[in-house]
Amino acid sequence: MKRLVSLCTVGGAVVAVALTGVAHPQAYATGDDRGQRSAEVLQELVPSPDGPGCAAAVGSKGRVVWEAGRGKADLATGRAITSKTVFDMASNSKQFTADAVLLLAGRNQLALTDPLSDFLDDPPAWTRGVTLGDLMRHTSGIPDYQDLLEAKGIELTDPAGQKEAIAAILASRPEDPPGKRFSYSNSNYLLLAHVVERVTGRPFPTFLQQEFFTPLGLRMTLSPAVDVPGKATSYDEKDGSFLPNSSPWKQYGDGSVHTTPGEFVRWADNYRTGRIGGKQLLAGVTQGAVSVGDVLRQRGIEEGRYGAGILVLPDQSLVHRGDWEGFHSSFKVSPDRNTAVTVVCNVDTPDNFRAANQLMDIWAK
Structure with missing residues (x-):
């Protein structure tokens, strides 16, 4: 089992937080074609495995039922994107705040x-x-x-x-x-x-670790502008070439949660169970949500209402996008809260939200 160690602030000091890089077992039976159909969605999203790419995962009631990666996590070393690759989830971090x-x-x-x-x-x-x-x-x-x-x-x-x-x-x-x-x-x-x-009276990264990540057994960390081991390099594409994109900015609350798509769909099950926060927190997620009009339509998100760090669509799905440096993530939870999808890429891939919708259509019952 490979262990990934990142840095997190605890009590004002920088300490090591272990992220265990291990793939989750597939949960579909022989003869079930959902895994193959999902792989085809990812291949359509990332036609070439030789450039930057994406990873994706699907969760059902807190269990990862499918996950995969395609493309390169690091062009300089040739390291491939896999289900173990860590990404900056960017604005998808807002839901934790x-x-x-x-x-x-x-x-x-x-x-x-x-x-x-x-x-x-x-x-x-x-x-x-x-x-x-x-x-x-x-x-x-x-x-x-x-x-x-x-x-x-x-x-x-x-x-x-x-x-x-x-x-x-x-x-x-x-x-x-x-x-x-x-x-x-x-x-x-x-x-x-x-x-x-x-x-x-606690540093914000410490609060998230103690109140959310550790109790839920999530391999996540809030680490702004830190090179988390196992993390993908993000890229911008210019004239057919890929240039690394990074910033030394260290703000938090609006982003900087680092993890894998598989861990993120495991987190999504809290929207079903209320294990952290109970019924009051679950009610607060959507209570008082305000209309966003069509301001996010250009990002591939249909009209909805913004609640607690998450968009609530007319069918009661929960969705959000994240974009920072060259990282682009899409997150979606089904109306019944049983199924969750995360797609994250280390280069701008316009169809990643469409891919999340396709995966939801394959897996949601």
């Missing part, structure tokens, strides 16, 4: 109606009108910190962390009245991670 807030709300340590100003040392006046619920549902009107940092001359290739991003956010102000309109902004989730730290 939202659920962390819901978990604390269930413990009466905060409320979604609390103003952001309650969790800041020297709050600007405008933060009194922004609630935690506004942050969670992207209705705060706060501009994206990436735009704010770049306006200050800080590029994606320059070092920048949580402190710099929060300072830039607090020096700005909402572009729309809070609570009035959905406007996706990574700033919202970075601020929610700060709130969790303020309420609990």
Whole structure:
């Protein structure tokens, strides 16, 4: 059994967190063609195994029933993408941040109606009108910190962390009245991670590890801008060539959960069982969800409502996309919460959400 070790902050110190790189057993019987049909979906998504590619997994009631990879995790070494390959799940990490807030709300340590100003040392006046619920549902009107940092001359290739991003956010102000309109902004989730730290006194990566990853037996870690062993290299394609894409930015709350697709579909079973957070957390996932209109249609996501770090589609499916550096992930949970699909790639592959839908059609009952 190969052991992958990544770094995570615990109690302010950097410690090792073990990620066991082991494939899950296939769960379909002889004569069942769903495995072959799924492999064909992945082959259509990644026609050539010689360039960057994708990995995918399907889960049923918390058990991985199919997973595979195709393409190269690292072009320099020729390392292939397999079911053991670790990826940055990018904005699919937001659901953990939202659920962390819901978990604390269930413990009466905060409320979604609390103003952001309650969790800041020297709050600007405008933060009194922004609630935690506004942050969670992207209705705060706060501009994206990436735009704010770049306006200050800080590029994606320059070092920048949580402190710099929060300072830039607090020096700005909402572009729309809070609570009035959905406007996706990574700033919202970075601020929610700060709130969790303020309420609990624990570093946010530690909170996720102790409250979610370890209790659920998930091989996951929150490690912004860390080269996690076994992780794929991400790439941008330009004029037929693939160039590595990485950034030293170290923000969290909005992204940076590292894992495999198989582990991610195992996580999805919490939406069925409520093992962490119980019925109150499950209700909070969709309660108060706001319409996103058609702003995400260009990403292949149909009209829906944004709840707790997740989109709720008209048929009650849960979906989200993640895009950071060259990593692109698609996540979907069936309306009955029994089946989950994750597809993640280390290069921009426009059809990865379509592939997730195809896999859901094959496996959902």
